[in-house]
Amino acid sequence: MLMRDQGKLLFITLQDRTDAIQLFVSKSVIGDNAFDTMTTLDLGDWLGVTGNIMTTRKGELSVKVSVAQLLAKAVRPMPDKWHGLTDTEVRYRQRYADLIVNEDSRRVFAIRHEIIASFRRTLHSQGFIEVETPVLHVEAGGAHARPFVTHHNALDMTLYLRIALELHLKRLIVGGMERVYEIGRVFRNEGISTRHNPEFTMMELYQAFGDYSEVMTLAEHLIVTAATEATGSTWVDIDGVEVDLAKPWRRVRMIDLIEEATGVAVHPSHPREKLATLAAQHGITVDSRWGTGKIIEELFEVTAEAKLREPTFVTGHPVEISPLARVDRNDPFLTERFELFVGGRELANGYSELNDPIEQRARFQEEQAAKDAGNLEAGTVDEDYLRALEYGMPPTGGLGIGMDRVTMLLARAQSVRDVMLFPTLRPEDFGS
């Protein structure tokens, strides 16, 4: 609440999560004692009132207070009522204070909620079942990332916080659930930036009898629908330019984007020496362990990725960098995979799932070999997952969307910390 004291009259702005209303408090109405108590109220106190609706002379809809009750006292001084709270560190550490004071902060988290609710409605309407899978993993698979490591005392075993939802959800496709999704936290033990927080929220879905093309269509539908339902518009700001998400999104192969950018046609089947030379010309230090697929990915990241302002599905990732994706039915060196880029940022990733247990084992073994050679992000052989595939997984399309980044886009936030209620920070020093 915020008070304007006028002697024998008080004007108080009372605010809750939905709106604000003015209170009109007259000394002659509530009596001297009650009035004196009211004048001791402070900015931020929680107040309950009863009274009649009235309009003041200036036309402000108000509650003419007959009874008021202090519900809770704000003992700590509120931030400045005009300038608000702008110190980013305090806004992130003391989100409660930020939310009390900054309407824009409340707006961002309202949008975040509406986006997630919209996703759930869309998926529900298309027959997807929401599930929950383990956060504590015996092996951290489904993505290339360094995991957080923890320990279970009673079982005396090492456990990893999940880096992806993928492998458990596909076990459920094997189990015949056909359309499943999970919206959940994943953890990656890596750097922090305006686009990265160690824990973040992913939505992953798997659709039996689908493929990467159908899943791209679904990704587009999910995000455009969420934009409309959460913000009332399909327009977003990308690097200062207004872009309409409703315009159909381009689909283009990674190797074609590299050719656009460099003027040189590339393909994972080309001689490694040729690709390594091209990469070096673009300032890439080529690691001796990289195959042609990894070099192509690096070329894409350096020459093309940052230019992808408008929503773009980049497709056809090399097999080498896509251990869980099915090989392209028309090109044995590429996969039926895509990543969605908006404003130069990756928002989503998906593919036609690899469902051949023999080929999957071979891919896992390559991952394991890379890990043994010192690649900390490489995967391992997940025997239970292979056993699941041996029971038979139907052709399946899979999709993962970074919910925080979608929220950044739709809420027009500049940092991922602005769309997470409690971003990861170093611990605060409270003295001793």
Add this chain to the structure above:
RNA sequence: GCGCCUUUAGCUCAGCUGGUAGAGCAACGGACUUUUAAUCCGCAGGUCCUGGGUUCGAGCCCCAGAGGGCGCACCA
């Protein structure tokens, strides 16, 4: 991990060539019966992020450290 920037009252910020710390709002005391962050008068409020150093004297200069921001790296 590297670079740049930043840290002064509860909040938002000033603080000159090094001379002993300020404003507005909030708080506190008082006046006011139709105000819209913003009436008027008065009063109080400080580990100038921390620790060293230079100096007669440091918020300011130097060194080291801490928190935060941004960029790079990392993040398929």
